[in-house]
Amino acid sequence: MLTIKAPAKINWFLEILGKRPDGYHEIETVMQAIDLYDEITVSERSDTNLVLECDINLGDPKQNLVYRAAEILQQAHAPGRGAQIALKKRIPHGAGLGGGSSDAANALNA
16 A cells, blocks of 8 residues: 655746647646645555545546546556555645646556
């Protein structure tokens, strides 16, 4: 079992430079991690399932960025292995503090 912290961040500067053909925006930004974080705990499962549990309702777990990142990692590097992922949210959902993307990036490190 491994538990990691996924920090929130604040943007000191953010400029939208334009829209890309894929629908995302080109940005220039300066950001800083802050002392607020979600906790992600990952344990190996004996089957091939990925299971994400969260202490708050974030909707369909398969639509969560943590699940999607873990699924891509599993397909590329660990087919046939499962994981149990527990997400403890401390970063307010939808607050613009980067919680979802930080959770996904840090789940890849777990």
